[in-house]
Amino acid sequence: MTWTDVFAPAKINLTLHITGQRDDGYHLLDSLVVFAPVGDALRVAPAPELCLRLEGPEAEGLPANGDNLALRAAAMVGEGQGVEIVLEKTLPVASGIGGGSADAAAAARAVLAGAGALDGAGLARAEAALLALGADVPMCLRSRPVRVRGIGEGLEPVTLPPLPAVLVNPRVPVSTPQIFRSLTSRDNPPMPEVMPEFADAEALICWLTGLRNDMEPAAKALEPMIGRVLSELSELQGCRLARMSGSGATCFGLFATMAEAGAAAAALRAARPDWWIAEGLLGDQQARAMPRQG
Numbered sequence: 001m002t003w004t005d006v007f008a009p010a011k012i013n014l015t016l017h018i019t020g021q022r023d024d025g026y027h028l029l030d031s032l033v034v035f036a037p038v039g040d041a042l043r044v045a046p047a048p049e050l051c052l053r054l055e056g057p058e059a060e061g062l063p064a065n066g067d068n069l070a071l072r073a074a075a076m077v078g079e080g081q082g083v084e085i086v087l088e089k090t091l092p093v094a095s096g097i098g099g100g101s102a103d104a105a106a107a108a109r110a111v112l113a114g115a116g117a118l119d120g121a122g123l124a125r126a127e128a129a130l131l132a133l134g135a136d137v138p139m140c141l142r143s144r145p146v147r148v149r150g151i152g153e154g155l156e157p158v159t160l161p162p163l164p165a166v167l168v169n170p171r172v173p174v175s176t177p178q179i180f181r182s183l184t185s186r187d188n189p190p191m192p193e194v195m196p197e198f199a200d201a202e203a204l205i206c207w208l209t210g211l212r213n214d215m216e217p218a219a220k221a222l223e224p225m226i227g228r229v230l231s232e233l234s235e236l237q238g239c240r241l242a243r244m245s246g247s248g249a250t251c252f253g254l255f256a257t258m259a260e261a262g263a264a265a266a267a268l269r270a271a272r273p274d275w276w277i278a279e280g281l282l283g284d285q286q287a288r289a290m291p292r293q294g
Ligand SMILES: C[C@@](CO)(OP(=O)(O)O)[C@H](O)COP(=O)(O)OP(=O)(O)OC[C@H]1O[C@@H](n2ccc(N)nc2=O)[C@H](O)[C@@H]1O
Pocket: 013, 016, 025, 026, 027, 028, 029, 031, 095, 096, 097, 098, 101, 133, 134, 135, 136, 137, 150, 151, 152, 176, 177, 180, 245, 246, 247, 248
């Protein structure tokens, strides 16, 4: 059997400005998004039917049936074609880093690759169709730095220096719809229309400091542990900026160098052995997200 390996990297919202709300209730975003070198791993092979096997440390409690976003995406782009998917779940579920959307995007890429349709036109069709599965899926199909507008369909590629980071999840799941519902302000200012060019990670971090995640106050109010994570990240040596990703509860700390980020992650792991902690360079993961036949 020929398997295709696909990487499903975590999505990180470096900023998340909520700028309005559509008549159907969906919120309008202006968000700067990058991808992490940590993620789920999928193996996909042709099969008589659609089926899924779950593995990995974060698989518990996930649906292994047709509700799983990986299977739903494979069904949508596969037009009746069967595949077997083995999903090794590494990313915490319902944690603001788009794990389900990344799995959906990765499964779709593998099915498109199997059909010889992993080209610009195939990806554009998949991007439009898979928005119905989740507002995060189109950006995850790219796995490259983007500025996201609309509800997640307005994708504008950006060039950013790689950002040394520590990701932390305190192992409390957060419901995205619940945080959207509890926002007190939905018409916040967008990011500056024109993005500057950044000489290095420090310049980008400095610019990000003046921007926001507008979901952070509501998420902290509903889940006070998020405030604790942010303050512990801020206190780590070399941490230049600590912020929540998406609707939480995962937060990230940004550092000037990977040496500082690695030391900070080690210190936090020692103090908080029960938290999910990862470190790496945030940015472009497209090369790792490309299917490899084998
Ligand atoms: C907040 C963000 C930021 O990237 O990330 P996460 O926290 O999920 O990682 C996303 O916009 C989340 O996208 P995603 O998780 O795909 O959301 P969906 O499944 O499409 O929507 C779940 C629910 O959230 C609300 N929703 C979602 C997206 C949006 N732009 N406005 C909304 O109001 C809707 O109530 C919707 O029914």
